[in-house]
Every structure is written in structure tokens, then in C-alpha cells.
Amino acid sequence: MGNPKAFLEIHRQEAGYRPIHDRIHDFGEVEQTLNTRERKLQASRCMDCGVPFCHWACPLGNKPPEWNDALYKGEWEQAYRLLNSTNPFPEFTGRICPALCEKACVLNRFNHEPTTNREDEAAITEAAFREGYIQPHTNIVRNGKKVAVIGAGPAGLATANALNLMGYTVTVFEKNEAAGGLLRYGIPNFKLNKAIIDRRIKLLVQEGIEFRYNSPLPIPPRGEGVDGLMAAVSEQGSNSSPSGEAGWGAIVIATGTPTARDLKIPGRELKGVHFALELLSQQNRVLAGMEFPKDERITAKGKDVLVIGGGDTGSDCIGTAHRQGCKSVTQIEIMPRPVEGPEDPQNPWPNWPRTLKTTSSHEEGCARRWNINTLEFLGKDGKLTGVKVQEIDWKPNPEGGRPLMVEKGQPEVIKAELVLLAMGFLKPEHPQYPENVFVCGDAASGASLVVRAMASGIETAKKVHSFLSK
Secondary structure, eight states: OOOOTHHHHSOOOOOOOHHHHHHHHHHHHBBOOOOHHHHHHHHTTTTOOSSSSHHHHTOOOOOOOHHHHHTTTOHHHHHHHHHHHTTHHHHHHHHHHHHHHHHHHHHHHHSSOOOHHHHHHHHHHHHHHHTTTOOOOOOOOOOOOOEEEEESSHHHHHHHHHHHTTEEEEEEOSSSSSTHHHHHHOTTTTTSHHHHHHHHHHHHHTTTTEEEOOOOOOOOTTOHHHHHHHHHHHHHHHOOTTSOOOOEEEEEOEEEOOOOOOOTTTTTSTTTEEHHHHHHHHHHHTTOOOOTTTTTOOOOTTTTEEEOOOOOOHHHHHHHHHHHSSSOOOOOOOOOOOOOOOOTSSOOOOOOOBOOOOOOHTTOOOOOEEEEEEEEEEEEETTEEEEEEEEEEOOOOTTTSOEEEOSSSSOOEESSSEEOOOOOOOOOOOOOOOTEEEEHHHHHHHHHHHHHHHHHHHHHHHHHHHHTTO
């Protein structure tokens, strides 16, 4: 702890976002960075608590006091080594993590000015890449065992990275044309530039991980046999083996949550109603150079847009709609409006406060409404023109459990030519797999955070290693 009084003398300073009038015209990252001096001052605010709740709150077990102290002292390489000892891809979490560690920070309880751990994390990692501290591991000793990882999202990448460094020969099968999962196809470029992902994948390839793209493998539904999956993976292994033998010691399923929650109400078939990821993934592909026929292109240009769902995915749709040139954006949520914060009486510290979140996309312009139920999609000549909604209230359930939804007021129509469904994803259900098949990340837990998916990947790699070491 280089400056024991810093938390008393220096206030929290965030880098902030680019000006709205500038950023809505491109898909460049909206978040700015502090200069080196200011970044060191922010790192100095970490108190090196006797009981560091940040360690506990981070699914990866990151140790902010250690690397913040190194950053404050200007020891950038040491800061990265400490950070990378628990976090394999801090350039991702440094940009998109909700920073569970900051909400658990003692300073957050003290004056609601926690240490800027997430921004410090991003700054440390970018400095490490810039200064050449990050180099591929070229001295990995192979143990002769092979592992197949299905899915190149955060969980799959974390699993593959950990197993590769242990000496396993790892092949990652990805159904899409590039790695990253939701990092690439769900999160907009204005939050995570895809060159950041490409840089890390290049490093993983240099370290010996093989990626096979456009290689979907059949994940069986619950209640069905796994023979198809095992045969497909074995065939893939045979195709790459000079002897024609697959020889997979273990298979890791890290396919995420591919099924979005639908809204099956009248008018769902109208043109203009889409899942959020249909818009987001297509826009990211367009930015990567892919072209789509005019009748397949999903765009908000000149349209009134309605986003159904109040989470981060809905927020990403809002920012994307603005950059596509929408006429207006409205976001509705069926649940009540969260408290303003910073305190949440229903979830007191050290629990995560469920308070109102205003993102950079919300700042760019958006009408937000809560306690709104969607009744029907309205259209003309097969095209969406509006959405009938109903204001509701939630009443306590006398039998306990989920509150009861009751109507309030009269139904109304929200004008919209484009509706984006951002209501989350369904948790996958899996059959009983053989003992050498492991499931990790969102595929195991249901939709969650990138940092939790990475933590799950690392834990799964340990389980695979333990199994194959018997």
C-alpha cells in the first residue's frame, strides 16, 4: 500500500465516455482512458484492506490490492503478472465486466467511491501488450493427451487456454466463422473492439491451440442419446490424426445459451420482429466486412424502434439502433423500476445492489418504461406498425412465491417498425454424458456474466486435468 492516505485525499475519477455527438456516428469504443499519472493516482486509492472483499466478490478471485499497488508504483509488468495469474483475458473483463469487485469494495461502503478496478485492469493489460510484456508461451511440454472443446466463447477459450498451458493438445470446434462467442457476436464494437479478440486468439494459436471454425457439432437435447455427439467429435479427431484415431481424452461442452427467450403473442410472425442477437450479430458481421442481401439486412435506419427487455442486451440494441440512424428508441421492461441507488434496501451490502443502471447507450437517447406487459404485435401487409402494451402492477402472492401481475389502466399502442426481443436466454438442458464429457460456462449454469463463464472454464480445466491424471 504505497499511499495509506490516498483514499481520503483522492476522489474516484472515471475516464468517462466520448461525447455523444461524436460517438453515435461510429462503432468505435465509447470509453476513454486516463493518462498515466491519473491512472496511478486512482490505483493508489486501493486501501489493501485487511479483509479484501474484492477477492471474494470476483468469480476469478482477482487480487486488486496487489496489482493496484504495483500500478501505483509504476511496476506495470509486475501488475500484469499479478493480474494474469488469476485472469487469463483481462483485456475482455477490463472492458465489459460489471465489476463485482467494485460493488464489494470497502470504499464503496465508506463513500460510494470504490477503486476503479475495472479501468485499472484494462489499462494494465493494454500497457502489457504495448510494451511487449505479453509473449506466447513457447516452452509448453506436451503430455500426449488430447482434449476437444466445443465452443469458442469465454468459457471455451478459458478452458482451452488452461488445458493448453498444462500440456494438453487442445482443439476448439466453433460453429461460427471466428472465435469469441458472445464477445464477438453479441457485444457491440462500441463496447469491445473485435481487434482485441483477434489479438488474443492469435496468441492462443501461437501457443498451440487449434481452432476449427464453421464446425458445428450436434449437442443432443435432454433425454436423447449422446451417440451422435460422440461420433461427430470422434470423426473430427480422426480427420486430424495421421493414424486416423481420434484419441480424445476428454470433451468439454462450452456452447453457451443459444436459445433466446421468445414472446409468442399474436403478430409474432410480422416482418420487423427480431431477437436482439439477430440485430447485434449481423451488425458485428457487417463491420467485419460481411455483406447481406437487402431483404435480409436488419436495420433501424429511419424507424421507430421498441426494445423489449431492460438488461444489458437491450441496452446494446439501443446503442446499435442509434448508430444505424433510428428515428426513435423506446425500451420497456415488465418488472418494476429499480431503486435509484446507490443503496438497495432489498440487497444490502455486501450483496449486489439491484439499482437503476444508466448505460452509455441510454445516455444517447431512449424512452424507458417499466411495469409494461406486451400483448400483441400489430401490422399491415405483413409488416410491423406498432405494439399493443398494458401497464401493470405487481401484488404480493398470498400463497408466497412469485408476485402476481395485475392490469393497470387501459392498453395502448406504441408505434414501432422494428421490435427487438432482449428478454434473456433459456438454460440448456443436457442428457447424461459419459464421464469424460464436461459442461461449463453458460451451457452449465444458464446465461450469466463473461467473468463467471471464464471462471467456470478454468475450474472445468482443473476437473479435466484431475480426470485425465488418474
